[in-house]
Amino acid sequence: MDELIDIVTDNGLKTGETVLKSVAHRDGIFHQTVHIWFYTKNHQILLQQRGKDKNTFPLLFDVSVAGHIHAGEAVEVAALREIEEEIGLLVSKKDLKKIGVFKSIQNHHSELIDAEFHHTFIAELKAPLQELIKQESEVEDLQLTSLIKFSEETWGMANSKKYVPHSATYYKTVIKAIKKEL
Template sequence: MTDFIDVLDEDGFRTGEVLSRKDIHSLGKLHRAVHLYLFDMQNNILLQRRTDLVDHYPGAISISVTGHIMSGEASFAALKREIKEELNLDADNLDIQFMFSFRQDKILDFNYIDRQFNDVYFCQHDFKLEEIKFNAQEVASLELMPFQEFTELVQRQNLPYKRAVIDLAYFLGFD
């Protein structure tokens, strides 16, 4: 099955053009994605290690949930779908808050140019790590890390979502 994504203009508005996920990245077209920072009640963030099967950042540590918004799909609907796909959690049972959006442009290789607006969401929920049944096609493993330790890791390793983590820490009062 091919995923189709809306192409955006420089201001983040839909252009009317729709491309496959593969084409949107090979052509470096702007599009939109969602990010979820999921915390437990002790302010630990849920992190995932991506599988080696994914086409970008294979094997890397990533935030709780990330994913593309499909053509015609609303941001929050995409987030709920990604939560179900990646973590097998029911988003209707989560108190999810929209935080902000940011643009990120990154050339990973000549076939994968990532130019996207990322809608950032936050959720704090009482869960147990061992109860999450993640999608092994996308996620190799999960771990909990104190948020302060995560922000230090992001800054040391200059991970692609560094600026978002710094702003999220600010808005949540962790800085």
Template sequence: MAAEFDQTTVKEEEYFDVLTKTGEKTGYSKPRGDVHRDGDYHRAVHVWIFAESTQELLLQRRADCKDSWAGQWDISSAGHISAGDSSLISAMRELQEELGVTLPKDAFELIFVFLQECTINDGKFINNEYNDVYLVTTIDPIPLEAFTLQSSSPLLRKSEPPVQESEVSAVKYLSLEEYRRVLAQEHPQYVPYDVNGEYGQLFTIIEKRIQVGPTKQIFSAPSLQNA
């Protein structure tokens, strides 16, 4: 397990399992660049951190160097599932690598699977991606400073510390309703998701959690920092 979270291990080229259009594994893998060039179906994870007491979601701002949706606000943590890896392990790894937070398996609740099919960058980036969407519910917001890694990127504001330079340039909290509003307005500073389509399940499910409580364990901020 430890090797799966070793940040010192550098992969020269990441490979993804190629899927059929209906999401089954084909039995072969391809490099990341080829997958997005050719429009192959593949799998990724989305991890949302939701603070119950403030009803806020944690968002990250994608680095300006990213080859998709550069500089835009996005999911708390997300990433592809590498060839041979499991969905849950990938979700745990992405959260640790991007935000420096290590959580136990039972913190992650798989709430739905979302198929994203889109083409950007003048047809150079084709994204046919099955996304396993996970929800992590905390009692209170994790302090933003807890996400700070060794990056030397400048702060956006005092409340938005920099994190891993290669993946994320900042983090912030946004209320559930405000995030729904900016997505509905197709705000240019936010990665687009159709709140009236499949991705609207995120808001429906969280609203149910608020009313009846989460089905997974919720964590206090100190517990997370010491995990």
């Protein structure tokens, strides 16, 4: 779905201009997204397997929930909206803990360049996995995996054919933040 998003500078500051998401991706224009990583008290992390029809990284495992921030939309509002859309879960702002903003540029091909700032949160998953309702158009599967296994597979990208290739710094920050909460 194409939507209007805010343009940001290469330092993440809003310019006051908007653009269609498709144009931002085509032209490599910086914009904002939200990433929400869910964890459980028994040291598991919720992974989303990306839909098979996604333009980027189909069927790879990624952040629990992610999406674009609409033009003029508050970051936390976008996070809550994406959580409800992608996994059918209602949470409140107080459940989200922001752990950072990460600049990411992925050159997929000449007409698809993701130039994004990921506003990244962690949140405790309090609902059982079987109660989550995945958004069929976006999500192939949802699964819980141990934080230890996830750490081993992502820190050095030992299993790079399984996960979306975020930077090692990004994955380490997520894992450390979750460990701190446990």
